[in-house]
Amino acid sequence: MVKEIERAGIPVVHICTITPISLTVGANRIVPAVAIPYPLGDPALSKAEEKQQRRKIVLKALDALSTEVSEQTVFDME
Amino acid sequence: MSEFRVVHYINQFFGQVGGEEMAHVPPEYREGKVGPGLALEANFKGEAVIVGTVVCGDSYFNENMDEAKETILAMVEKAKPDLFVAGPAFNAGRYGVACGAMAAYVKEKLGIPVITGMYIENPGADMYKTDIYIISTRNSAAGMRDAAKKMAALALKMLKNEKIGASSEEDYIPQGRRVNLFEKLRGSERAVNMLLQKLQGKPFTTEYPMPDFDRVPPNPPVADISRAKIALVTSGGIVPKGNPDHIESSNASKYGRYDIHGVMNLTSDTYETAHGGYDPSYANADADRVVPLDVLRDFETEGKVGSIYEYFFSTVGNGMAVKSAKAFAEDFSKELIKENVQAVILTST
Structure with missing residues (x-):
């Protein structure tokens, strides 16, 4: 799906846990997620902390969408 | 021995x-x-x-x-x-x-x-x-x-x-290595046989398959994300509660398009996952863990993004044929282009 959206001309960021699969599939902008059943959350955290973590990941995704890339790039969280 | x-x-x-x-x-x-x-x-x-x-x-x-x-x-x-x-x-x-x-x-x-x-x-x-x-x-x-x-x-x-x-x-998956071997028939005979099969519309196997380099070059970045219209897409199977389109839990044959006009947050009362390839309890408890609508609404209010496209697209990526995924995205991307969506966030489980 990510490749077809890109092919249609829209920049797309893929948020996923297993980044090697995303690279194989052909995503160009990739942001690593937390875990397979909860990519943008963590049931071990409080609701507030969890949302804070989700904000960080989505901000990273917005950052990826605003960044020029010439090849497949994984935007790691620092 | x-x-x-x-x-x-x-x-x-x-x-x-x-x-x-x-x-x-x-x-x-x-x-x-x-x-x-x-x-x-x-x-x-x-x-x-x-x-x-x-x-x-x-x-x-x-x-x-x-x-x-x-x-x-x-x-x-x-x-x-x-x-x-x-x-x-x-x-x-x-x-x-x-x-x-x-x-x-x-x-x-x-x-x-x-x-x-x-x-x-x-x-x-x-x-x-x-x-x-x-x-x-x-x-x-x-x-x-x-x-x-x-x-x-x-x-x-x-x-x-x-x-x-x-x-x-x-019957192993080709490793991209070439091995010398002797064929029973010489090249001209094999080529003519292949041509005859092709002319009759019968199956034939090429001896020189074209390499499959299906890569799409990255699009230029969004110039100003704080003014951009952003769409959400997921392969994590998030659907309105009850799965109205009956998206299959594996090898899905369709995708859903769901109205999020005025929806601020995906709650356990209103959304769930149809995905059969991961433990659904965390997504069912809070689907924002898969489709982060709650924080994107906050960002919309804070002016970090322009707006959120009023529909999100969802399918179940579990055991899905590449052909289906390609067809679904080709289809909904037309709408995204038409509606001037400038960027997509796609989440996968």
Whole structure:
């Protein structure tokens, strides 16, 4: 799906846990997620902390969408 | 002659530990054969025996890959096997990656022959096909009998140091290596035969397939994300509660388009997941964990993004054919273009 959206001309960021699969599939902008059943959350955290973590990941995704890339790039969280 | 010793790797499902709710379990070593090991050993016909089986949760392996590889390597090494076999994984993505990663690692570290099996579209196949022999299987466990037979046959050849034939003869996924061989018919005859087949509309096999470099170059970035209209897409199967479009939990034949006008937050009362390939309890409790609408609404208010497109698109990426995924995205991308969506956030589980 990510490749077809890109092919249609829209920049797309893929948020996923297993980044090697995303690279194989052909995503160009990739942001690593937390875990397979909860990519943008963590049931071990409080609701507030969890949302804070989700904000960080989505901000990273917005950052990826605003960044020029010439090849497949994984935007790691620092 | 004594029997060859084999160690087998399987996931929590085939190890009969449990389904997705047990995908987080760390590796354990069991003596002897388990589950699909029975079919494999039957096909070894007394020449090899499965001395031990490693069972590991698919999510555990993929989320802790470095650690899992070391732990499992130690388990395998202790059993002193002559060969390591993993799977078959069919079209199970995480399982395929685990089988490929583990087989390649055992081959590298212990220097023994390794083999696995999976469906050609399994992401693990593309990732590891040049490192190891991967028998080409069907896309579901219905192909177990055939897979076990082919995997065992190639395993015995490797154990006995016999010559391994071309991928088309042994039915493994091509490794991109060329092997010299003598054809029975000369080139001109083969070409004419192929042409005759083609003219009659009958199937023929090319001897020189074009390489499949399906890469799409990245689009330029969004100039000003704070003014951009952003759409949300997921393969994590998030749907309005009750799954009104009846999106299948595996090998889905459709996608959904869901109105999020005025929706600030995906709650357990209104949304759930239709995905059958991961433990759904966390997404059902709070679907924002898969489709982060709540924080995007906040960003909209804070002016960090322009707006959120009023529909999100969702399907179940579990065991999905590449062809379907491609068709779905081609379809909804037309709408996104028409509606001037400038960027997409796609989330996967």
